Each structure stands twice: as structure tokens, then as C-alpha cells.
Amino acid sequence: MAGTNDPVPTDEHGVPLPVAQAADGPTAHAAGTLTIPEPAPRRRGDALRGLFLGPVFWRDIRIASRTRATYIMRGVVVLVLFCVLAIAYAAVHAEADSRTSPAQRLQELQVIAPALSITLMWFYFTVFPIMAATGLGGVALERKRGTLSVLAATPMSPASIVLSTMTARLLQVALLFGATLPAVIIVAGYGGMETASVLTGGAIILSTIVLAAACGSFGSVLAKTPASAASTGISLLLLVNFYPVFIMMIAALFGAGGAFMTGGWMMTMFMASPFFTLLATDGIGAGGAPFYTPLWLHVAVSLAISGGLLTACVVRWRPIVRGAMAGPPPKVRLSRKARRAAAEAEAKRLAAQAAVGSPSLAAEPEPGVAVELPAATDSTVRTASASRTVGDQPVLWRELQQLIPWKSKKSLVISALPFAVLGIIYYNTKPGDEGVVTAVSLFSLAMGVLACCGSASGSISSEVLGRTLPLLLTSRLNVRQILLSKFLGAWLRVWPLAAVTLTAIVVSSLFGGVRIIAVVPILMIFAAATAMMASASLLGAVLFRRPSMAGWFAVLCGLAIWAMPFPAIGIVYLLLMGSRGRGPMEFFDVFCSFNPFYLMGETVSQLERSSRFSVRWPSNAQTGTDVWILILALFVAAATVWTIVALRLARSRFETNVLKRLV
Amino acid sequence: MIELTNLSKSFGQHIALQAVTLTIGEGECFGFIGPNGAGKSTTMKILAGLLTPTTGSAKVCGRSVITEPDAVRPLIGYMPDFLGVYEDLTVDEYLQFFASAFLIPRAKRRSTVDGVLQLVDLTDKRDAMVDSLSRGMQQRLGVARVLLHDPKVLLLDEPASGLDPRARIELRELILELRRMGKTLMVSSHILSELAEMTTSLGIIEKGRMLFAGSVEEAFRKANIGDRIEVKLELEPGSDVRGHHMAMAERLRRDERIAGAEFADGTLLVDLAATAEGGGHSHHFLIAAILEAGGRIAAFTPRSVKLEDAFLRLTKGALN
Numbered sequence: 004m005a006g007t008n009d010p011v012p013t014d015e016h017g018v019p020l021p022v023a024q025a026a027d028g029p030t031a032h033a034a035g036t037l038t039i040p041e042p043a044p045r046r047r048g049d050a051l052r053g054l055f056l057g058p059v060f061w062r063d064i065r066i067a068s069r070t071r072a073t074y075i076m077r078g079v080v081v082l083v084l085f086c087v088l089a090i091a092y093a094a095v096h097a098e099a100d101s102r103t104s105p106a107q108r109l110q111e112l113q114v115i116a117p118a119l120s121i122t123l124m125w126f127y128f129t130v131f132p133i134m135a136a137t138g139l140g141g142v143a144l145e146r147k148r149g150t151l152s153v154l155a156a157t158p159m160s161p162a163s164i165v166l167s168t169m170t171a172r173l174l175q176v177a178l179l180f181g182a183t184l185p186a187v188i189i190v191a192g193y194g195g196m197e198t199a200s201v202l203t204g205g206a207i208i209l210s211t212i213v214l215a216a217a218c219g220s221f222g223s224v225l226a227k228t229p230a231s232a233a234s235t236g237i238s239l240l241l242l243v244n245f246y247p248v249f250i251m252m253i254a255a256l257f258g259a260g261g262a263f264m265t266g267g268w269m270m271t272m273f274m275a276s277p278f279f280t281l282l283a284t285d286g287i288g289a290g291g292a293p294f295y296t297p298l299w300l301h302v303a304v305s306l307a308i309s310g311g312l313l314t315a316c317v318v319r320w321r322p323i324v325r326g327a328m329a330g331p332p333p334k335v336r337l338s339r340k341a342r343r344a345a346a347e348a349e350a351k352r353l354a355a356q357a358a359v360g361s362p363s364l365a366a367e368p369e370p371g372v373a374v375e376l377p378a379a380t381d382s383t384v385r386t387a388s389a390s391r392t393v394g395d396q397p398v399l400w401r402e403l404q405q406l407i408p409w410k411s412k413k414s415l416v417i418s419a420l421p422f423a424v425l426g427i428i429y430y431n432t433k434p435g436d437e438g439v440v441t442a443v444s445l446f447s448l449a450m451g452v453l454a455c456c457g458s459a460s461g462s463i464s465s466e467v468l469g470r471t472l473p474l475l476l477t478s479r480l481n482v483r484q485i486l487l488s489k490f491l492g493a494w495l496r497v498w499p500l501a502a503v504t505l506t507a508i509v510v511s512s513l514f515g516g517v518r519i520i521a522v523v524p525i526l527m528i529f530a531a532a533t534a535m536m537a538s539a540s541l542l543g544a545v546l547f548r549r550p551s552m553a554g555w556f557a558v559l560c561g562l563a564i565w566a567m568p569f570p571a572i573g574i575v576y577l578l579l580m581g582s583r584g585r586g587p588m589e590f591f592d593v594f595c596s597f598n599p600f601y602l603m604g605e606t607v608s609q610l611e612r613s614s615r616f617s618v619r620w621p622s623n624a625q626t627g628t629d630v631w632i633l634i635l636a637l638f639v640a641a642a643t644v645w646t647i648v649a650l651r652l653a654r655s656r657f658e659t660n661v662l663k664r665l666v
Numbered sequence: 667m668i669e670l671t672n673l674s675k676s677f678g679q680h681i682a683l684q685a686v687t688l689t690i691g692e693g694e695c696f697g698f699i700g701p702n703g704a705g706k707s708t709t710m711k712i713l714a715g716l717l718t719p720t721t722g723s724a725k726v727c728g729r730s731v732i733t734e735p736d737a738v739r740p741l742i743g744y745m746p747d748f749l750g751v752y753e754d755l756t757v758d759e760y761l762q763f764f765a766s767a768f769l770i771p772r773a774k775r776r777s778t779v780d781g782v783l784q785l786v787d788l789t790d791k792r793d794a795m796v797d798s799l800s801r802g803m804q805q806r807l808g809v810a811r812v813l814l815h816d817p818k819v820l821l822l823d824e825p826a827s828g829l830d831p832r833a834r835i836e837l838r839e840l841i842l843e844l845r846r847m848g849k850t851l852m853v854s855s856h857i858l859s860e861l862a863e864m865t866t867s868l869g870i871i872e873k874g875r876m877l878f879a880g881s882v883e884e885a886f887r888k889a890n891i892g893d894r895i896e897v898k899l900e901l902e903p904g905s906d907v908r909g910h911h912m913a914m915a916e917r918l919r920r921d922e923r924i925a926g927a928e929f930a931d932g933t934l935l936v937d938l939a940a941t942a943e944g945g946g947h948s949h950h951f952l953i954a955a956i957l958e959a960g961g962r963i964a965a966f967t968p969r970s971v972k973l974e975d976a977f978l979r980l981t982k983g984a985l986n
């Protein structure tokens with residue numbers, strides 16, 4: 004009888020575990036006696052197989068094949084892919100809409116094939132690495148499940164655990180690729196791409212997927228919670244891709260000039276970034292690429308980084324597991340007053356000791372004699388200096404507790420950081436520059452949306468994993484209250500980011516940049532977008548078990564909501580193309596701007612007092628103020644409707660989906 | 667207080683509970699016994715409103731768990747077989763959190779939390795982080811949590827699991843204390859001797875079927891269990907120990923007051939049948955019978971009857 008959650012499946016797959024062989028081995032079944040089986044003779048390749056296709060690999064594969072979410076996910080990805088392709092198709096059509104003669108049509112077809120191939124390539128480049136970097140479980144998840152100790156007690160090597168987890172994830176990505184094959188065939192039917200480009204793109208994407216899986220493994224081994232494992236992996240992946248931009252930004256902040264930016268070493272730096280390498284070779288960006296790296300060098304660098312990250316995982320595995328088993332380090336939250344009191348007590352104790360006992364004994368305790376018994380007993384139990392008072396909405400209270408920055412030094416520093424960066428920026432720019440407002444508001448929107456993506460789903464799944472949800476459900480809180488509290492908690496937690504934006508706007512308006520009224524629409528957009536994401540994430544957590552799945556669901560929901568109008572518009576446009584000239588094109592543009600990031604930039608452009616400064620949002624020429632207000636209103640309305648619908652859906656699916664998981 | 671009528675629950679093809687009917691009166695302490703996977707936790711989850719039964723009804727204080735969950739929740743304290751902890755809260759905050767979740771007014775929360783902490787003897791751990799408590803302390807914290815809203819009915823799913831012997835005794839005292847407070851308890855366990863000392867009635871469940879429900883005495887009577895006596899015969903050195911004992915067992919089995927006799931580990935194990943009234947036979951007749959058969963008694967050790975034996979007897983027949 005194999006338990007479904009058996010951490011070490013030991014059967015027909017020739018898993019090289021002694022226990023597994025005991026079941027199959029010919030010598031095992033002498034009646035009533037226990038015979039230790041002979042270890043099977045080692046064959047060539049066994050070591051490698053154990054490393055990459057170890058027991059953990061088979062476990063993960065089976066779990067994935069058994070969960071419905073895996074299949075839903077594949078379906079959703081395929082759906083999104085087709086949406087994206089439809090958009091690309093419509094966009095190319097839109098560009099070529101004035102050509103109507105057969106010759107021009109032919110020309111158009113020639114444009115469409117590469118456009119579709121490149122869309123497909125970039126789609127793979129975005130989705131697959133992120134897939135590979137998330138959902139790796141890792142130490143945090145094993146610990147939450149309670150399987151970490153079991154896993155750590157097996158003779159499996161850390162390398163086998165880390166690498167097998169990774170191969171299992173890579174296989175999932177490969178299966179996902181299989182699911183999208185029809186799209187590949189369609190694109191090939193349109194003429195496809197040159198073989199050389201396909202090979203180049205494929206090599207870059209493949210090495211990036213491996214790199215991403217390594218980043219994910221790194222996050223999953225180092226992170227303390229499953230949710231932070233995924234976000235660590237993603238952050239690392241983003242860093243590897245966009246570090247040149249960060250370096251340039253920092254350099255620009257400190258006033259570096261163009262010579263520095265286009266200097267030789269700056270260019271060589273790009274070589275490790277998969278994003279810029281693909282951009283330089285994809286056929287579109289190639290013309291304007293600032294550098295050229297030999298493909299083999301890039302792939303080698305990617306693989307070397309992956310190797311380094313994986314080695315770090317393997318080396319750190321045992322110490323980290325040991326740390327995790329010992330529980331979190333004694334984290335004593337002491338107020339300054341309590342610390343002073345403790346210090347005084349300690350001083351008093353020492354003084355008393357010096358007065359009473361002989362000084363030599365106090366200075367040199369005899370070996371083996373426990374001198375500080377009270378301290379020893381205290382250290383086994385982590386204590387806080389004082390318990391806080393819980394509010395009337397307990398679930399919300401707990402969510403918001405994690406927000407208050409002055410509780411710990413670390414979070415205080417983190418929350419002060421954005422303001423410090425803002426200060427540096429102002430030091431180097433003109434204080435009224437609305438470009439700063441654009442950048443800051445876009446940045447905090449992006450961070451807010453990302454944070455909402457993870458936190459709502461993370462908090463639900465940690466209630467499930469920590470087994471506290473049944474306790475909540477048997478209390479007098481009902482499901483609606485619990486979900487609403489979780490939603491509000493996740494949503495309100497990102498508002499400090501809005502405070503940064505607010506500061507930027509106020510400063511800018513004081514120095515004659517953006518009009519102060521911009522606060523209203525910008526906060527509206529921020530609120531609407533983050534609420535939408537938080538509710539999508541909550542719905543994801545109700546529908547899916549894994550925190551990373553839930554986060555993904557939220558991302559895809561967001562993309563789908565923003566992309567949803569496109570296919571429809573594309574179809575309408577195609578129908579109307581010949582007869583109405585550029586009319587539908589305007590419509591198309593309007594709908595392209597139907598997303599919070601665009602709206603944010605547009606809002607700043609609309610509400611600046613003058614255009615004295617060079618940094619400008621690429622405002623759509625055709626979008627007048629009336630259209631902008633219309634889109635803004637539409638977006639806020641759509642986000643509100645979505646939030647309400649998602650929360651209701653989460654509520655109604657809760658019983659069937661989450662309760663089933665609990666019991 | 668608790669009424670289950672024809673309660674059934676199936677998970678897909680698998681039937682976890684099969685037409686369970688059970689009544690537990692006010693102030694009773696009902697011990698729920700059964701092997702792993704028998705359906706104990708499933709029953710408790712249904713009563714706690716976490717699962718909906720496939721058929722049948724479950725009532726607490728005359729209110730249906732299924733149709734009026736909101737009315738039943740304040741009446742029930744459910745302690746699952748695992749303790750859910752929030753690792754970022756202290757003991758005090760944890761209890762306040764649930765006090766608030768049970769809609770205890772803010773003014774009364776402080777005293778309520780103090781009260782239950784005192785009851786489970788965790789007052790000095792008030793500011794400790796919940797996940798740093800030992801298993802036994804966490805278990806006590808679980809009991810404290812369940813008592814916060816002063817429920818009439820307590821459902822404790824394996825409260826003693828993971829506790830050391832001393833903690834078990836403390837838990838038993840605590841449960842006896844709760845009984846004195848007039849609470850109705852349903853306690854599941856695998857360890858019968860423990861239950862025997864604190865329960866007033868007993869339910870035995872296996873493979874989703876209620877095999878027995880009633881008072882502890884009734885369980886013994888129904889199992890038809892008398893005493894078990896270990897007898898050692900004194901024999902000449904070098905004689906056939908096994909043969910002599912086996913022969914004696916053979917003779918004793920003919921007596922209708924003796925339910926069974928067998929030889930194991932060098933001693934003769936004799937099970938006395940229960941009398942018609944449910945009491946036991948006096949042991950003297952056995953001594954007489956052995957002497958009469960020509961045996962010399964080297965040792966005669968009556969063993970007290972165990973609930974375990976009753977349990978085995980009751981469940982053995984049902985398996986087939």
C-alpha cells in the first residue's frame with residue numbers, strides 16, 4: 004500500500020534504494036526471516052540516473068500527473084498563447100491595412116510569418132523560464148508538509164534531491180512545450196522562420212530554462228516559506244536578465260555619461276543576459292543591438308551560472324536543513340526598554356555573584372557544571388517581550404501585523420529604502436521632473452501588483468499547510484469573513500508603496516511639475532490594479548493547492564483580463580478592415596491602452612503642467628483627454644467588477660475546493 | 667446532546683462511515699475507539715461541520731449540524747488530531763486571536779484567556795512563540811483554545827497522541843475536570859486503558875461501522891469476558907513441560923466455566939467465562955479442578971481484565 008504522499012516512492016522504477024530492492028529482490032522472501040538483501044550490482048549510468056532521476060523525481064512527476072491543476076495550467080497556457088498569437092496577427096494586419104492589391108497581400112504574408120515566429124519565440128522565452136523557476140517546492144514546502152525530516156533521514160544525497168527536483172520541473176516544462184506544439188505547427192504553416200534562427204533562438208531559450216530552474220532551485224533551498232521560494236527564484240531570474248539595465252540606471256543616477264554607457268566593458272556585460280542576447284539575435288532587434296556575443300559564449304556563461312547556483316544549493320542543503328529542523332533561530336523581539344531592563348538585571352546578577360561567590364569561581368566555571376541554568380531553559384522557548392492585543396477582526400489583524408515596519412529594524416530599513424532612492428534621484432534630477440513621477444508610480448505599481456499576486460494566495464495556502472484553517476472554520480467566523488479579511492490584508496499591505504508614489508507627486512507638484520490632482524487618478528489606478536490582482540490571487544489559492552500555482556493563476560488572470568479585448572478587437576478589426584479605413588485602428592489603440600501601466604504613464608502625461616523636460620511618456624497621439632478619462636473610468640470599473648466577481652467565485656468554490664483539501 | 671442518525675459518508679467509492687447511529691447524553695464522556703482508518707476523525711469532522719455527510723443526520727443540542735451550522739458552532743469545541751499553529755504569534759496572541767474569532771467581546775477576552783491558560787497550566791508560557799512549544803504544551807494549548815468560548819460539547823480527536831506518560835496523566839486529570847464542569851465530551855483514542863479511566867460510555871467503530879456503543883460495564887458484559895489466569899505447574903526435572911501443560915489445558919477446556927485454556931511461553935493461560943449475570947467466577951474452582959486433575963500448582967497469577975481484551979473480542983467477530 005503506497006501512501007499517496009509517500010515521500011520516497013520505492014517501486015517498479017528501479018529506484019536505487021535498498022528498501023526498494025528488498026521488495027523485488029529474489030532473496031528477500033524467506034518465510035518468517037528477515038534477510039538483508041544484497042545490493043544490486045551497480046551498472047554504468049546508475050550514479051547519473053540517481054542524481055537526475057532520483058526518487059524525488061519520480062515523486063514529483065507522480066504528484067504532478069495526479070493533480071488537476073497541472074492540466075488546467077497547460078490548458079490556460081495554450082489559451083494564452085493563442086491569444087498572444089491572435090494579437091500579433093491582428094497587429095501585423097493593422098500595420099498593413101492600406102495594402103489591398105494581391106501583390107501587397109503576398110508581401111503581408113511574408114511579414115506575418117516572421118512576426119508570428121518571433122512572438123512564439125518570445126512567448127516561450129517568457130513563460131518557460133518562469134515556469135521552470137517556480138513550483139520547485141524545496142526545503143520550505145517539505146518542512147511545511149512535515150516531510151523534510153523524512154527526506155533528510157534517507158541516504159539520498161543533497162545533489163540527488165536538488166537535481167531530481169529540477170529535472171522533474173524541466174520535464175513539466177517539456178510537456179508544456181508538447182501541449183503548445185499545435186501553435187508551432189500553425190506558425191510553421193505560415194512559412195515559419197529560417198532554420199538558423201530557430202536553432203539560435205532554441206539554444207538561448209533552452210539554456211535560459213536551465214538557468215531559470217537553477218535560480219528556482221536556489222530560491223527553493225534558501226527561502227523560509229514556499230511563497231518566498233518562488234519569488235526569490237523569479238527575482239533572481241529577473242536580475243540575471245536585466246542586470247545591465249540596473250547597472251546603467253545606477254550609473255545614470257550618479258551622472259555617468261554616454262561614453263561610459265557605450266564603453267567596451269559595458270557591452271561585454273550584456274553577454275550573460277539571456278534577454279539582451281535574444282533581443283540581439285531575434286531578427287528584429289538585431290539591427291539595433293548594441294553588441295554582439297557569440298552564441299556559444301552566451302550559452303556557456305548561462306550554464307556556468309546555473310552550475311554555480313546548483314552547487315551552492317547542494318553545498319548549502321545540509322546546513323539549511325539542519326537549521327530548519329532546529330526551528331527558527333531564537334528571535335527575541337525586545338523593546339528598548341525591555342532590553343535595558345534585561346541589561347540591568349544582568350548587571351545586578353553579576354554584582355551579586357561577585358559579592359557572594361569567590362571571583363575566581365565566577366570567572367572560571369568548572370567544566371561540566373551548568374552555571375546559568377535559568378538562561379539555558381529560557382533559550383529553548385522563543386519568547387516575545389510582550390504579547391500584542393488582538394483586534395476584533397482577528398484574521399485581518401494578523402495579516403496587517405506583518406506590515407508594521409517599526410516592529411523590527413530590518414523592515415524599517417526596507418521601508419526607508421525607497422525614500423532614500425527617491426532622495427538620490429532628486430539630488431541628480433530637477434525636482435519638478437514628471438519623468439520621476441512616471442518612473443516611481445510605474446515602479447510602485449509593478450511592485451504592488453507583484454506583491455498582491457503572491458501574498459493573498461500565500462496566506463491562504465499557509466493556513467492550509469499549517470492546518471489552521473479547520474480551526475478558523477469551526478470558529479464563528481464564516482468563510483466570507485475569512486476570505487474578505489485575507490483579501491483586505493493582502494491589498495492593504497501594498498499601500499505603503501502608494502505612499503512612495505504620493506511623495507513623488509507632492510514633491511513634483513511643489514516644484515511645478517505634475518498637477519497635484521494627479522494623486523486622485525494615480526491612486527485610483529493603483530488601488531484598482533492591486534485589488535484586481537489580490538482577488539485573482541485569492542481565487543487562485545482557492546482553486547489550486549500549490550502557492551506557486553495560485554500566484555501563476557493570478558498572473559495569467561491579469562494577462563487574460565488585459566489581453567481579453569484584443570482577440571475580440573482583432574476579429575472586429577479584420578471584419579471591418581477593407582471598408583472603413585483607419586477607424587478601427589483608433590479603436591485598437593484605445594484598447595491597447597487598457598492596462599494600468601499604460602494608464603499610469605498616460606495620466607502623468609495628461610496632468611503635467613508643461614512639457615519642459617525631456618523625459619516623456621510616449622503618449623498616444625490620438626488619445627485626447629476625453630478618451631483618457633473614458634479609459635480610466637472603464638479600467639477602474641472593470642477592475643472593481645472583476646474583484647467582486649473573483650471574491651464571490653472564491654467564496655462559492657471554497658467549500659468544494661478547499662474543504663476537500665483539508666480533511 | 668449529540669445525536670447521530672444513520673450517518674454515512676463516502677469518499678468516492680470508499681465508504682468511510684456506514685449508517686452510524688449514536689446518542690450521547692448531557693454530561694457524558696464518550697470514548698471513541700477504533701483502529702486506524704475506522705472513521706473516528708471523519709465522524710468528528712462531520713460533527714464539527716467540516717464535512718457534510720453523504721446521508722443521515724447529525725444533531726448537537728437538537729440543532730442540525732448540516733442545516734444550522736451557525737447555530738451549532740458556538741456549542742462545539744473541536745480539537746483536531748493535529749495542532750494548527752501560527753508561527754508568528756505568541757501563546758497569548760494565539761488565544762486572543764481565536765477568542766476574537768469566537769466573537770468574545772474585547773472586554774472579556776483578557777480574563778477568558780487568563781482563565782484557560784490557568785486551567786491548562788500554561789500561564790508562564792504566555793509570551794512564548796507558539797511553534798517553539800513542545801508537543802505536550804502545544805496539545806495543552808489546543809485544549810485551552812477549545813475552551814475559550816465555553817462550549818457545551820467538546821470533540822477531542824486523539825488528544826493524548828504524542829504525550830509522555832506524565833502528560834497523559836495530566837491530560838486525564840484535565841478531562842476529568844472538564845467532566846466535572848458539566849461538559850459533554852467525545853474523546854477518540856487508540857489507547858483503551860486511558861479511556862477506561864475517564865469515560866462514562868464507549869463506542870467502538872471499525873471500517874465505518876459502529877460495533878458497539880454503551881457504558882463501559884456493558885462493553886465488558888457484551889464481550890463475555892471473565893478473568894484470565896496464568897498457571898504454572900510444578901513438574902519433575904526433565905519431564906515434558908509442554909506435554910503436561912497441554913494435557914492439563916485439554917482437561918480444563920471441558921469445564922463450561924472455562925472459556926479457553928492454552929499453553930504459551932511456559933505457562934498455562936486460562937480464560938474464565940463470564941457468569942450469566944455478567945460477573946466473574948471465583949477462582950477457587952479452578953484451583954480445585956487442577957488439583958483434581960493431579961496437577962501441582964507452582965504459580966497462580968490472576969490477570970486483571972483489560973479493555974483491550976474486550977476491544978479485541980468485540981472487533982474480532984465483526985471483521986468476518
Ligand SMILES: Nc1ncnc2c1ncn2[C@@H]1O[C@H](COP(=O)(O)OP(=O)(O)OP(=O)(O)O)[C@@H](O)[C@H]1O
Nearest residue numbers: 666677680682700701702703704705706707708709
Ligand atoms: N479526504 C478523504 N478522502 C478520501 N478518503 C478519506 C478522506 N478522509 C478520510 N478518508 C478515509 O476514511 C476512512 C476513515 O478515516 P478517519 O480519518 O476517520 O479514520 P480514523 O478512525 O480517524 O483513523 P486514525 O485512528 O488513523 O486517526 C479511512 O479509510 C480514510 O482512508
Ligand SMILES: [Mg+2]
Nearest residue numbers: 706707747823
Ligand atoms: Mg483520526
